[in-house]
Amino acid sequence: MEGEKIGTILITNDDGIDAPGLRALVQSLVSTDLFNIQVCAPDSEKSAVSQSITWLQPVAVKQVNMDGTTAFAVSGTPADCASLGVSKALFPTVPDLVVSGINMGSNCGYHIVYSGTVAGAREAFFNDVPSISISYNWIKGKSNLNDFTLAAQVCLPIISSVLVEAKNPSYPRKCFLNVDVPNDVANHKGYKLTKQGKSIIKMGWRQVTSETEGQKMSSDMTNTDAEIPKNFDPSSISPEHLLFAREVRGSVVDDDDDTDYRRLLEGYITVTPLAAVSNAEVDCQDYFKNWLQSVPELSSSSCL
Known part of the structure; x- marks a missing residue:
């Protein structure tokens, strides 16, 4: 029954609305009968477009048939889709959670900056909606389409828990979660909290x-x-x-054991809290604090 469902989840991605990762995720969520599922995803592949948005012209939106959901294909980017999906212009209510994925390929380290999958979750975060991006470490010749279903299933506890915990005032609102599932998902080593590395x-x-x-x-x-x-x-x-x-x-690849990509290669499902932007490291802050104080003097002497 509708009244028994624990929340509304908006699904988006960057591989496109027909991508097997998105379809497996939607099917897995719908089959639980625990959630109201909405889909707002690009009408074609938009990989590696990062946080780009459509600005100078409108986007085209078409409703598509997807069992158990209300789904729309959008001519824009993942960030467009997430923004439109939470805006109440397309759906009557704001979702309780946005999940972006499941991406075909990992999104760790510096590649997070390029990722349209991560951008979909980040855009929801910009709009104060809890969000998760999910990627599967697809390896050609080893992976198969059923792995997306397995990846969705191992992520269901994370999705359900975030949906419940996000209603708690103590849930952190200054970050969103980036999840990467290892290639051998059937034999994963469990969840591991990691930090974004530099791989x-x-x-x-x-x-x-x-x-x-x-x-x-x-x-x-x-x-x-x-x-x-x-x-x-x-x-x-x-x-x-x-x-x-x-x-x-x-x-x-990072030498630090606590980073996302290293733990992913070890077989863990990595869970990495991300902020909207990355702050410079402390040593950079200290250097430029001292440097900035000397700029007026350096500037004067260089003009002589």
Whole structure:
């Protein structure tokens, strides 16, 4: 019964409304019969668009059929979708919780900055709505679509607990949660509280003669052997233009054991509280505090 449900959850993502991760998450939540589920997600893939928003023109919204939900596909970004979904312009009420995902690929370390999945949760946070972003560490050749269902199921306790705890005045409102599920989800080692690390896939550029020589990155920007995107028309590029494609040139992983990516590789479901922005580390603050005091003197002497 509707009266027995413990809250309303808005689902969004960056892989698009037809993505298997979102569909598995929605199906898992609907099957519990514990929640009212709303969906507001991009109508196509919007990976790695970060916190970008549509500003100079309206977005197009189309209702789609998704069992057990009220669902809309939106022409905008994940941040647009989350903002629209909590605004009461599309749905009659503000959701109790926003969940963004499940992303195909991890979102840890510095990659959090690029992530449209994390941006969907962050946008809800900007609007004072509790939120969670969820990503699954998809590895081509090892993962399969059923892993998204397993990932959704292991995250259900987190989702339910946040939905309940968020009604408590003591629940922290200065952060949202970023969850990453390990590749071998069936044999995960449990939940582990982590902090955002500095791991990153180092990328460079190479010049190509046509788009067919470029390759599409996966949602976590690490997989370079995906199919070539079909929405690019080489004939639209003038001969005098140069074409450059991204390529992976290595990676950097934190030495700190408490960081998200290291714990994810160890097989844990990592739970990382994130704020809207990252403050500079203390040593940077101390350096620039002393430096700023000397700026007037340095500026005067440089003009002599």
